Amino acid sequence: VITGFTAGIAVSIFSSQIKDVLGLQMGAVPAEFFARWAAYARHIATTQPAAIALALLGLAVIVGLRRWKPNWPGFLIALLACTGLCLAFAMPAETVGSSFGSLPSSLPIFDFPTIPFERTFELLPSAFTIAFLAGVESLLSAVVADGMIGARHRSNGELVAQGLANVGSALFGGLPATGAIARTATNVRAGARSPIAGMLHALFLLLFMLLLAPLMHYVPLAALAAVLLVVAWNMSEYQHFRHTMSAPWGDRLVLLLTFFLTVFFDLTIAIEVGVVVAAFLFMFRMAEAVEVSSGVPLLDEDGNTSSNEADAEQRAQLPKGVEAFQVNGPLFFGAASRLDNLLDQFFSPPMVLILRMRLVPFIDASGVHALKTLTDRSQRRGIVLILSGLQPQPQRVITDMHLDERAGQLHFASNYDEAIELARSIVAQAGPA
Known part of the structure; x- marks a missing residue:
């Protein structure tokens, strides 16, 4: 998901x-991918050689410094070089000032907003909605950053900080803001590794606004575009993307789906759909990995012996009329159906069926329901069911759902040896067939 998402952002x-x-003389760039390129094609005749030259210079400076002077701030030097060249030769290229006008050089006036009390309850639903959406977007950005740098954010700290910042922003006439996935990913690819990078980002923007706003007027847009082209290339992770394309079909599906949704639709939609599809893929694989089989070694893992002779000896301990099966993997809703046809495998039903659960780390309500169904079917066929080796989580869920109260139909054993002894006593009580 993260690889497809970041590659999609890079393309965007x-x-x-x-x-x-290219210095195209056109209006605002359309947001949609195909509409954007169609607009480029319509205005290709307005290409400015000066803009291309500045972009190439910026790329050359950034790439050259990264190779020979990697510790130097290549992005900043490229911007200064392009701005100096543009001013020295009066190059006809679009700049920040010519495109966006003069930048503000002071903070807005402090103003405590006054809200009539009668409108408070009217605004509360909208306020909660905005707060919820802002929190989701910010935490989604944090999760994306976690995946890119291998760290783990503190959700409570993120939400509290964002809430306080939005309250402070409102005192200066600001609108609610949230963490942005694209800017967060760009910041990470530029070297950010902690929340301090975001704080410094805000601090530098403040300093630029207060001290350097008049100078920002002369920065050519082609130079900024060159910086973003390098950022896009860094984000693309081309080698990782190509390597993932050799993964199993499910991983390729998630990768390409997230990538194309990011490029052609929306960043948030891409992440949500990608995570959901990846979750379903994970559940499918977990369900496929669950096995219910009888031809497996029957030794308990807490034993110290694992030889074939010991296993054969333990198999020989199975009394006549007793069968043993082992479940391997989590017994959740995606795999619970594996128990449905278990009894259909017998031409002649056994008197006792031992179901070994020592390799089942997790069970949910669907798994318990499958065990209940198996217990009921066993009772109708005159089969006693024994569950052995339950781990703590399955034991707790089975107890909470009162499956352990089905006396006479279902028995429990802490390990395989105990299950064998219990099965032998049940067979002995039933007498010869």
């Missing part, structure tokens, strides 16, 4: 910068 960033790289 790349396509959004073509206007400034």
Whole structure:
């Protein structure tokens, strides 16, 4: 999901910068991918050689410094070089000032908003909705960043900090803001590794606004586009993307689905759909991995012997009329159906069926329901069911759902040896067939 998402953002960033790289004389760049490239094609005749030259210079400076002087701030030096060249030769290229006008050089005036009391309850539903959506978007951005840097964010701290920041912003006339996935991913690819990077980002923006706003007027957009092209290439993770394409079909499906949804639709939709599909794929694989079989070694893992002779000796201990099966894997809703046809495997039903559960780490309500159904079917056929080796979680869920109260139909044993002894006593009480 993360690989497809970041590669999709890289393509989106790349396509959004073509206007400034070529210096196309057009209005706002369309948000949709195909509409964007159609607009580029219509205005291709307005290409400015000066913009292309500045973009190439910026790329050359960034790539060259990264190779020979990797510790130097290549992005900043590229912006300074392109701005100096543009001013020195009066190059006809779009700049920040010519495209966006003068930038503000002071903070908005502090103003405590006054809200009539009678409108408070009217605004509360909208306020909660905005807060919820902002929290979800920010935590989604944090999860994406976690996946990119291998760290783990603190959700409570993120939400509290964002809430306080939005309250403070409102005192200066600001609108509610949230963490942005695209900017977060760009920041990570530029070297960010902790929340301090976001704080410094805000601090530098404040300093630029207060101290350097007049100078920002002269920065050519082609130079900024060159910086973003390098960021897009860094985000693409081309080698990782190509390597993942050799993975199993399910991984390729999640990768390509997330990638194309990011490029052609929306970042948030891509993440949500990608995570959901990946979750279903995981459940499918877990269900496929669950096995219910009889031809497996019957030794308990807590024993110290694992030889074939010991296993054969333990198999020989099975009394006549007793069968043993082992369940391997989590018994959840995706795999519970594996127990449905268990009794149909017998031409002549046994008197006792031992179901070994020592390799079942997890069970949910569907798994318990499958065990209940198996117990009922066993009773109708005159089969006594024994569950052996339950781990703590399955034992707790079975107890909570009162499956352990089905006396006479279902028995429990702590290990396989105990199950064998219990089965032998049940067969002995039943007498010869």
